[in-house]
Amino acid sequence: NAGVTQTPKFQVLKTGQSMTLQCAQDMNHEYMSWYRQDPGMGLRLIHYSVGAGITDQGEVPNGYNVSRSTTEDFPLRLLLAAPSQTSVYFCASSAGASGRSIGEQYFGPGTRLTVT
Amino acid sequence: GNSVTQMEGPVTLSEEAFLTINCTYTATGYPSLFWYVQYPGEGLQLLLKATKADDKGSNKGFEATYRKETTSFHLEKGSVQVSDSAVYFCALSANTNAGKSTFGDGTTLTVKP
Numbered sequence: 001n002a003g004v005t006q007t008p009k010f011q012v013l014k015t016g017q018s019m020t021l022q023c024a025q026d027m028n029h030e031y032m033s034w035y036r037q038d039p040g041m042g043l044r045l046i047h048y049s050v051g052a053g054i055t056d057q058g059e060v061p062n063g064y065n066v067s068r069s070t071t072e073d074f075p076l077r078l079l080l081a082a083p084s085q086t087s088v089y090f091c092a093s094s095a096g097a098s099g100r101s102i103g104e105q106y107f108g109p110g111t112r113l114t115v116t
Numbered sequence: 117g118n119s120v121t122q123m124e125g126p127v128t129l130s131e132e133a134f135l136t137i138n139c140t141y142t143a144t145g146y147p148s149l150f151w152y153v154q155y156p157g158e159g160l161q162l163l164l165k166a167t168k169a170d171d172k173g174s175n176k177g178f179e180a181t182y183r184k185e186t187t188s189f190h191l192e193k194g195s196v197q198v199s200d201s202a203v204y205f206c207a208l209s210a211n212t213n214a215g216k217s218t219f220g221d222g223t224t225l226t227v228k229p
Contacts, residue, residue: 090160
């Protein structure tokens with residue numbers, strides 16, 4: 001199993017540009033989440049999904065869109081990039097409530113995004 | 117809402133020293149508790165977990181006990197190594213919504229030879 005994969009690893013955008021961060025998992029996990037990590041602020045939840053076709057907002061959703069058309073994929077879209085979105089973005093997945101590893105998150109390697 | 121508070125860092129220790137990183141939480145019900153570790157340039161990976169009160173999670177010499185009476189899940193290791201240098205995150209997950217986790221701010225540990 002590849003686990004959780006993310007692309008790209010690094011990205012530089014200009015203010016106002018848009019892009020999509022890709023995330024895929026091959027563990028058949030129901031739950032997927034996007035977090036951003038900023039110095040001294042831990043991880044903050046952007047959006048999450050409890051299954052294909054179902055998404056919900058997290059703590060810091062403004063400026064980001066998500067969709068989940070398949071169990072495996074959960075892309076994060078930045079519509080109009082702003083310098084405040086400079087951060088490291090992590091995608092994570094976890095099994096459903098019936099799994100032995102309930103609540104345990106599996107993280108991708110991250111995407112380091114700089115908006116100038 | 118749920119919250120996790122970790123002791124502020126950074127923490128610097130000499131090799132073979134004893135490590136404690138404090139973690140307390142606020143949550144309704146009976147959450148599952150986790151410690152994750154992040155090495156430089158990598159994503160987070162699970163270090164250990166406990167799913168009910170008085171459970172002890174352990175891995176790679178690290179231990180933490182789920183204390184419901186004090187709402188705590190402190191991380192300990194008896195003898196740290198240089199290779200333990202990393203950022204450690206305490207987290208909880210409500211069993212009623214296993215897809216969402218709440219993380220502490222992280223504690224940076226540096227171990228010197």
